[in-house]
Amino acid sequence: MAPTRFEFRGVGTHNGKITVSNPYGEVLEVTVTSKRILKDSRNLLLLDDGIADWITISNGSFTLRPGERRVVEFNVNVPSSYDYRDAVGALLVTATTPSRNIAHQGTSVTLRQANEVIVPVVVGLPGDIKERLAVESFTGPALLIGLMPGRFFYTIKNSGNVYENFTSKMRVTGFLDHTVSSGGGVYPGDSYSDELKWTPGILDAGIYRVALSVDYGRYSSQDPLLSERTVIVIPVWLIVIVALTVTAWFIRSRKPRIPRIRLKIER
Structure with missing residues (x-):
């Protein structure tokens, strides 16, 4: 061909x-x-x-x-x-x-x-160039356990009249900071769906802010698209401590008690 x-x-x-x-x-x-x-x-x-x-x-x-x-x-x-x-x-x-x-x-x-x-x-391009992207959705888990991967999904809509390349960055901030990057391209009138993965480390714990930033602008500079959500991270070591504490309490509560013997001597 x-x-x-x-x-x-x-x-x-x-x-x-x-x-x-x-x-x-x-x-x-x-x-x-x-x-x-x-x-x-x-x-x-x-x-x-x-x-x-x-x-x-x-x-x-x-x-x-x-x-x-x-x-x-x-x-x-x-x-x-x-x-x-x-x-x-x-x-x-x-x-x-x-x-x-x-x-x-x-x-x-x-x-x-x-x-x-x-x-x-x-x-080719028909006259005026219109560059317009928007974040249609940004979803992900509300709760994560340490060392277990979390999957976050976002969808970009192109309502302009030109093909757009973009780069996306997901910044996770809390006790520690993490960054995950991706990117792609979307045709006019179409939507682009992507997945970002983040795995909390052994020290990650507490409430984390997950902020998505999308940069684009093939022909002129455009303001970045922003979207965010919150996720709670439960560390593995906390789960281990709680499990050991509950196990120890259960074993202790099931331990047999030795009956007390009282003697009374009468004259």
């Missing part, structure tokens, strides 16, 4: 073409369709709106013999006014082998092997 990515700038009509080849030893049935892309760190969605409606493919369905190549041409008609979140798309190239029927005990099954290749098609 060549090329593997297209980038166009400005409104109007843009042209492109890809070359699809068949390196396998059997005939392939190929279809090329247009899609809009939304993705985060976990998911990739291919939608049929936005830029998918702007792309016109001239010869999007054909058959390739082994070793054969075919050039596929397409046009992108960018409207005069558009939202950047609609302008991240792709050509989805799907290649399938001829169907094979397998019959077993009266049941017929049709099998087709398929391969898919995604070729991104991106249209």
